[in-house]
Amino acid sequence: MTTPQTVLLDLEGTLYTRDGVIDGAAEAVRRLRADGHVLRFLTNTDSQGTADLHAALVARGLEVPAQELFTPVVAASVALADDPGARVLVLGTAAVTAELAARLTVVGPGEEPTHVVVGDVRHSLTYDLLDGAFAALHGGARLVALQKGRFFLSGGVAHLDTGAVVAALEHAAAVEALVVGKPSTDFVRLALRSAPGSMDPGRTWVVGDDASTDVAMGLAFGARTVQVRTGKFALQSGDPSLPRAGAVVDSVADLPELMRSEAP
Amino acid sequence: MTTPQTVLLDLEGTLYTRDGVIDGAAEAVRRLRADGHVLRFLTNTDSQGTADLHAALVARGLEVPAQELFTPVVAASVALADDPGARVLVLGTAAVTAELAARLTVVGPGEEPTHVVVGDVRHSLTYDLLDGAFAALHGGARLVALQKGRFFLSGGVAHLDTGAVVAALEHAAAVEALVVGKPSTDFVRLALRSAPGSMDPGRTWVVGDDASTDVAMGLAFGARTVQVRTGKFALQSGDPSLPRAGAVVDSVADLPELMRSEAP
Structure with missing residues (x-):
């Protein structure tokens, strides 16, 4: 059991891509929850309602309670x-x-x-x-x-x-x-306000595939940032102007172990 | 006869208002021309064609050759x-x-x-x-x-x-x-490029009723600026945040005399 923290997880590119759910993503979500962390699933979608987005997540086999889905x-x-x-x-x-x-x-x-x-x-x-x-x-x-x-x-x-x-x-x-969407730090603040965990940036993790939105937002807030090598990662890897996350992992499947090893 | 200069004259509020042509405006235009100045009539209208605008000026009794009308x-x-x-x-x-x-x-x-x-x-x-x-x-x-x-x-x-x-x-x-409209100084540069006179800001006069567009643009270009007390002047006179013209006259009717007295 690690110390509970709040994990703000990106959806597309991080938990799934157009090709399907990332290997190990569903298990990673279960392990993060078992470790006692507070989870919020963040997306920038501003066209669909939350119920439709949630139904699509469930259809993908991801165990995400509707109240953990945090949209603009x-x-x-x-x-x-x-x-x-x-x-x-x-x-x-x-x-x-x-x-x-x-x-x-x-x-x-x-x-x-x-x-x-x-x-x-x-x-x-x-x-x-x-x-x-x-x-x-x-x-x-x-x-x-x-x-x-x-x-x-x-x-x-x-x-x-x-x-x-x-x-x-x-x-x-x-x-x-x-x-109230990425990469605004107000989006992070509002997500944390909606969650039972701490508002402390040092106890907040922002995890995603996009350096220009997920990573930039996490860094601007002072959170711990993790970029995954799935989704947009390959498209962005050649651009030195993009911000660098505190940690980079092959996929979200590696996140629970990373958080255990780096527990504050 | 004074030294020829370029005069960029605002239309609405300066030469005419909704109540009609400003007293002495048509005569002032004639005197400026007789003094040898190069004239351009500037408007920010971006909905009408120049021919329609020109026809409306002529119908008001203002002697403005079509080629002196300078629109965006x-x-x-x-x-x-x-x-x-x-x-x-x-x-x-x-x-x-x-x-x-x-x-x-x-x-x-x-x-x-x-x-x-x-x-x-x-x-x-x-x-x-x-x-x-x-x-x-x-x-x-x-x-x-x-x-x-x-x-x-x-x-x-x-x-x-x-x-x-x-x-x-x-x-x-x-x-x-x-x-290419007010209050951009590029609008002034393009107006001067279209005219046979000098490009020298010190030999350019910007004349209008609106401190936030006419005067601001003239000042930013380094031109000599004149605000007339007609048109929007009364609406703006209480606002200390607006820029101040080099000279203020009751109306455009006073412009030829001002230019004669201040000839460089």
Whole structure:
């Protein structure tokens, strides 16, 4: 039995890839739990609801309780839960809007929102949508970004991501968004707030395959960082400008042993 | 007869307001011309074509030759005229796109543009439009912004302006736009390049009612600046954070005398 710590685990590229679940990943999750660690599974997905994401994890054979799945939508809910007067305008998919509506008071653009939450609007972007969000921000509402990614890859082709819409609103309203997705350290803080463990960065592990998001975020927070050699690792290994994790392991299967050997 | 200089004159608020042409403005323009100065009339309008803007000026009784009207669309043309291989993707109104097509090679998003020019897209904004522009920029095209305003007022209500779309593309593609409208000093440089006069900032006058655009731009360029007490002046006079012009006059009617008395 090691000293319990909080482990923030990336999903895609770390626990599974398009080819399937990483060898030993399910067993590693079981061992981390058996060692008493608090687990949170972090993803930057800002288009799907948490229930759909959770169903997909279970279908892959990964034992992840729904309440351990920490998405930007959950993070936004945690961030706004402190404010019982929050009235939220959502720019996002139907699934994300429905999930936020189940947790918070969601209103339309004319109904004087206190917060504007921006996620994936690929299928609904219009000038009027942006202008309505701008009007709320200009009137004093706070801007919350589910993530601020520049672009995503689909079939090897780069496409404009949610961050562009966030940047548009930041410019128009002269505000800075609270970013509740990777690589924002606010995402880590909110994940830790949602967990029963310690808020101490030195007792927090951030584990993922992506140096530009997972590792960068963990380092910025002061957490212990582990990069796995699965997922995006090979794509990034030639880039010396990317941050270096505190430890690098072949796969998440090696994580429980690493944590036992490096227990503080 | 004074020593010829270049005078960059703002239009709305300086030569006319919604109430009509400023008293003495037409005569002032005639006197500046009689004094041998080179004139350019600057506006930030990024939705109308130059021909329509010019027709509106003539209808107001202002003697402004079309070639002295300097808009962000003209500025973009001047900026890109040096590059005979320029292939331009336009995000803008039909009028602006047609005017640029008359001066430059305009192509579609899939046709490997070398430049993306962004203007008013209030009536055409979609994710696919933004994503097509992003793809061009991601592929190496240069971003040109007709202006980068945060918001405009219509009937007293603030609405999201072109700058938001520019900021979205800058974020997604990690580039900085060449801004060819106020308050960018590149707009002044391009206006001077289009004129037969001197490029010397000390022999350039920037005249307008708006401290945040006209005056700020003139000061940043090192030009002589004159703010008129018409147009937006009263709205801004209580704001100590705004830059101060080298001279302030009641209206543009006082400009010819000021220039005679301050001739270098």
